Amino acid sequence: xxxxxxxxxxxxxxxxxxxxxxxxxxxxxxxxxxxxxxxxxxxxxxxxxxxxxxxxxxxxxxxxxxxxxxxxxxxxxxxxxxxxxxxxxxxxxxxxxxxxxxxxxxxxxxxxxxxxxxxxxxxxxxxxxxxxxxxxxxxxxxxxxxxxxxxxxxxxxxxxxxxxxxxxxxxxxxxxxxxxxxxxxxxxxxxxxxxxxxxxxxxxxxxxxxxxxxxxxxxxxxxxxxxxxxxxxxxxxxxxxxxxxxxxxxxxxxxxxxxxxxxxxxxxxxxxxxxxxxxxxxxxxxxxxxxxxxxxxxxxxxxxxxxxxxxxxxxxxxxxxxxxxxxxxxxxxxxxxxxxxxxxxxxxxxxxxxxxxxxxxxxxxxxxxxxxxxxxxxxxxxxxxxxxxxxxxxxxxxxxxxxxxxxxxxxxxxxxxxxxxxxxxxxxxxxxxxxxxxxxxxxxxxxxxxxxxxxxxxxxxxxxxxxxxxxxxxxxxxxxxxxxxxxxxxxxxxxxxxxxxxxxxxxxxxxxxxxxxxxxxxxxxxxxxxxxxxxxxxxxxxxxxxxxxxxxxxxxxxxxxxxxxxxxxxxxxxxxxxxxxxxxxxxxxxxxxxxxxxxxxxxxxxxxxxxxxxxxxxxxxxxxxxxxxxxxxxxxxxxxxxxxxxxxxxxxxxxxxxxxxxxxxxxxxxxxxxxxxxxxxxxxxxxxxxx
Numbered sequence: 233x234x235x236x237x238x239x240x241x242x243x244x245x246x247x248x249x250x251x252x253x254x255x256x257x258x259x260x261x262x263x264x265x266x267x268x269x270x271x272x273x274x275x276x277x278x279x280x281x282x283x284x285x286x287x288x289x290x291x292x293x294x295x296x297x298x299x300x301x302x303x304x305x306x307x308x309x310x311x312x313x314x315x316x317x318x319x320x321x322x323x324x325x326x327x328x329x330x331x332x333x334x335x336x337x338x339x340x341x342x343x344x345x346x347x348x349x350x351x352x353x354x355x356x357x358x359x360x361x362x363x364x365x366x367x368x369x370x371x372x373x374x375x376x377x378x379x380x381x382x383x384x385x386x387x388x389x390x391x392x393x394x395x396x397x398x399x400x401x402x403x404x405x406x407x408x409x410x411x412x413x414x415x416x417x418x419x420x421x422x423x424x425x426x427x428x429x430x431x432x433x434x435x436x437x438x439x440x441x442x443x444x445x446x447x448x449x450x451x452x453x454x455x456x457x458x459x460x461x462x463x464x465x466x467x468x469x470x471x472x473x474x475x476x477x478x479x480x481x482x483x484x485x486x487x488x489x490x491x492x493x494x495x496x497x498x499x500x501x502x503x504x505x506x507x508x509x510x511x512x513x514x515x516x517x518x519x520x521x522x523x524x525x526x527x528x529x530x531x532x533x534x535x536x537x538x539x540x541x542x543x544x545x546x547x548x549x550x551x552x553x554x555x556x557x558x559x560x561x562x563x564x565x566x567x568x569x570x571x572x573x574x575x576x577x578x579x580x581x582x583x584x585x586x587x588x589x590x591x592x593x594x595x596x597x598x599x600x601x602x603x604x605x606x607x608x609x610x611x612x613x614x615x616x617x618x619x620x621x622x623x624x625x626x627x628x629x630x631x632x633x634x635x636x637x638x639x640x641x642x643x644x645x646x647x648x649x650x651x652x653x654x655x656x657x658x659x660x661x662x663x664x665x666x667x668x669x670x671x672x673x674x675x676x677x678x679x680x681x682x683x684x685x686x687x688x689x690x691x692x693x694x695x696x697x698x699x700x701x702x703x704x705x706x707x708x709x710x711x712x713x714x715x716x717x718x719x720x721x722x723x724x725x726x727x728x729x730x731x732x733x734x735x736x737x738x739x740x741x742x743x744x745x746x747x748x749x750x751x752x753x754x755x756x757x758x759x760x761x762x763x764x765x766x767x768x769x770x771x772x773x774x775x776x777x778x779x780x781x782x783x784x785x786x787x788x789x790x791x792x793x794x795x796x797x798x799x800x801x802x803x804x805x806x807x808x809x810x811x812x813x814x815x816x817x818x819x820x821x822x823x824x825x826x827x828x829x830x831x832x833x834x835x836x837x838x839x840x841x842x843x844x845x846x847x848x849x850x851x852x853x854x855x856x857x858x859x860x861x862x863x864x865x866x867x868x869x870x871x872x873x874x875x876x877x878x879x880x881x882x883x884x885x886x887x888x889x890x891x892x893x894x895x896x897x898x899x900x901x902x903x904x905x906x907x908x909x910x911x912x913x914x915x916x917x918x919x920x921x922x923x
Contacts, residue, residue: 253548254295255445256377257454257498259480260370262306263287263471264345264359271471272309273342273463275589276352277582280343284470285477287344289363290500291370292445292454293329294612295378299550301333301610302371303456303617305502305644306363307473308338310672312348312355313606313621313649315364322368327375332554335608335619336367337647340503341474343465348650350671352582352589380448382546385615385640388538391438393531394461396626397510398433399423400662400748400771402800403890403897410590411568415663417771423514430795430899431769431849432515433662434508435750436460437626441504441642442535443615444542452487452497457535458642460504460626461511464524476501478528479535486536502644505629507622507653507666515849548613551694555686557605559651561674564594572598593670603675606648607683609690614639616695618687619647622654622675623666627750628684631727634702635688637695643687654680658729661745662771681728705763707755709904712920713789718906720779722888725750725766725903732775739777739886746773747889753903754791754851767793767903774889779907784879787912788823788856788905789920790888794846795900798829820880823856823865825898831872833865835880840865842872851903853921859911869921871914 263286268279287307294301302323320331345359399422401407407416418433437460445453457479464475473480483499511527512519522530564572572594575587583589608619616638620628624645633641652672660667660677667673688699704725706714713721714735721735726749732741753767768775821835829845831854844867846852855866858879865873888905890897912920 252297253381253383253546254378255292255381255383255453256374256379257290257292257445258370258373258377259288259290259496259498260366260373261286262289262363262366264362266358269359269471270346270353270356271343272346272348272350272353274351274353275586276584277354280471282470283472285472287471287473288477289367289370290498291374292456292498292500293371293374293378294550296548296550299333299552300329301550301552302327302329302335302374303610304334304336304367304370305500306336306338306367307341307477308344308347308363309340309342310338310348310646310650311336315347315360316367316648319364319367322365323371326368326372329371329375333552334371335610335617335644335647337502337619337644338650339474339476339501340463340506340646341465341472341476342463343472343474345471351593352584354582379453381445381453382448382544383443383445383548383612383615384542384544385441385443386538386542387442387640388440388534389438390440390459390531390534391436393511393527394436394438394459394509395511395513395515396423396432396434396436396508397421397462397512398508398664398666399429399514400431400433400769400795400899401428402430402796403772403899409663409668410586411571417664418659418662419664420666421514426517427797430771431793431901432751433659433748433769434625434627435630435752436509437505437629440531440535440538441640442538442542443612443642444539444544446544448546454498454500455483455539457499457501458504458644459501460506460509460629462506462509464511464527475524475528478525479532482529482532483535486532487539503646505624505626505643505645507625507645507655509626545613551611553609553690553693555607555690557607557682557686558602559605559679559682560602560676561597561600562669562676563597563601564669568594569598590668590670596671597669597674603651605651605683607686607690608648609687609694611638611694616641616691618643618691620645620683620687621647621649621651622683623652624654625656625659625680627656627727628654628680630750631684632687632691634727635699636691637697637699638691641691651675654683656680656728658745658748662748707765709755709791712922713904713906716908716912716916716920719909720777721904721906722775722777723904724768725753726768732777734777739779741775741777741886741888743768743775744773744889746771747775751901753901754793765903767901769795769901770889771899772890772897774887777886779886782907782909784858784860785911786858787908787910789853789908790905791851791853791903792846793851793901794825794829794848796825796898797848798845799827821856821858821863823854831865831867833863833873833875833877835877838875838877840873840875840877842867844872855912855917855920857911857917866917866921869918
């Protein structure tokens with residue numbers, strides 16, 4: 233996934249062998265003094281007249297004797313780069329810490345004063361300069377508190393606190409975007425209605441990460457937390473720090489370090505890769521919304537347990553690197569710009585409707601066609617931290633973790649600016665809110681892989697070693713396939729397309745548009761802790777490859793997760809088949825599901841139908857066995873279809889996925905597709921299905 237482009241690096245290594253590691257931290261109240269104040273985070277403009285919970289800028293300054301860095305987390309929805317550049321310049325004058333050694337990120341609370349104009353809200357003109365100065369003040373105060381320290385980290389699995397909020401809509405339930413076009417194949421909270429959706433559009437990241445700094449005697453100085461979950465708040469009664477603030481207050485109480493006359497312990501919870509994440513798990517039909525207090529309290533219990541197991545390192549060294557990455561915005565074409573101008577000309581005040589909001593955004597994108605992103609990486613001992621000025625999908629953070637040369641890697645999004653959502657390229661094909669061109673989602677479709685690659689390069693520089701080579705683990709199902717010796721085998725565990733890797737190095741395939749990657753697959757419980765089997769979700773696209781010289785006796789094995797509701801409109805959706813062209817009725821054997829969820833064998837001449845329904849959103853195993861004229865199809869190890877069908881020996885193209893027809897297409901996850909150049913026995917099929 234390397235992409236060559238020009239980067240401007242600023243790099244500092246902490247190489248002192250016996251340098252003294254020091255840490256200082258402060259929580260500075262940055263609540264506004266003047267009201268009413270504009271509040272960001274909604275489609276339309278809002279304001280607040282008071283403070284329910286204080287708004288903070290929390291700064292941690294670290295030094296190893298040669299390198300000094302500052303990390304600041306602000307209770308803000310998002311902050312623009314010009315504001316943060318100015319804050320860094322002010323901090324440099326007061327502390328001597330260079331701007332490229334300062335990381336400033338937002339928690340993404342939706343109930344904080346606005347410093348960034350976007351959608352239907354402007355920046356608050358009085359609060360913005362006030363916050364700029366307070367950020368610099370927080371860094372200076374934290375520097376004054378530097379003291380000999382030790383550092384350590386730990387992670388907890390907090391999967392019950394996070395889930396995908398972006399779901400894929402059925403091919404016959406496509407919705408319109410604000411520009412009046414039917415482009416919305418995936419969108420936020422589409423999983424509310426199961427009948428509309430075929431499944432999540434990506435993976436979540438359940439890791440709750442903690443980096444702890446203590447005095448040499450074990451007294452807490454600061455804890456820096458990071459979690460991939462979007463904001464919680466649901467009102468505008470008054471300014472507040474969302475669940476981030478509640479978490480921090482409870483951490484201080486739980487750890488028992490709010491004592492008179494003793495230095496304050498600072499708890500900081502930052503925003504992880506949460507662009508497509510929320511707390512509601514739509515895979516569960518019944519959902520009782522927790523109170524924000526209960527959510528924060530339960531998360532703190534998990535964090536405190538992880539905190540108690542942290543092992544500390546004295547004398548940790550520091551390193552920090554920065555890159556400036558130029559990217560383009562998706563500026564409107566002439567037709568869209570004309571549409572936008574016709575709407576904006578009639579506006580009186582701020583926009584109120586979605587078409588008005590997005591029309592105004594097109595004008596801004598037209599006037600600012602390019603952006604320069606500041607990307608950063610920090611090393612604290614063997615801990616890696618990256619900062620990205622975007623709302624990042626969970627998949628983006630998982631990519632960095634997988635390739636990072638450091639022991640653990642944490643990503644803070646909305647850091648050093650705010651340049652909107654960065655969906656992976658394949659997500660743009662599916663449309664939805666995160667992709668609608670505006671200041672909060674306007675970067676070019678190739679932005680995400682370029683950002684990821686730059687961050688991995690930065691991690692390599694601060695670590696002083698190359699990225700990891702990814703080794704895909706094999707659970708029982710994969711081991712069973714390997715033992716059966718397939719001629720080709722696609723594990724479908726890729727982070728990105730278009731290449732579908734053949735494990736046998738024989739017939740790599742190509743993913744079409746309409747496939748998303750790295751979702752949870754079958755067999756995951758059998759893996760060692762920290763590992764998970766991955767699968768691809770097919771939502772309009774297919775994987776195509778060529779497997780030569782199969783002859784008239786062969787077998788095809790695949791695991792599938794049916795995303796389509798039983799009795800839904802699609803009548804026949806191909807899961808995989810052989811054919812010589814892109815037609816849905818390609819010549820050759822094919823296997824799929826009918827509207828009743830039953831397996832179908834079809835080769836354009838004969839159609840054979842099974843009796844058992846493949847339950848929705850459950851993993852199943854299917855095997856097509858051809859022995860010359862004899863055809864057998866197995867579902868979950870049991871013979872489902874048996875019959876006669878004329879064999880063809882000159883068909884070599886294999887399609888895996890849906891029919892690629894919005895009115896009639898199977899959709900769902902596929903994994904571990906394997907081809908054998910022989911007819912498998914019933915015992916061999918059972919062995920493949922057992923894991």
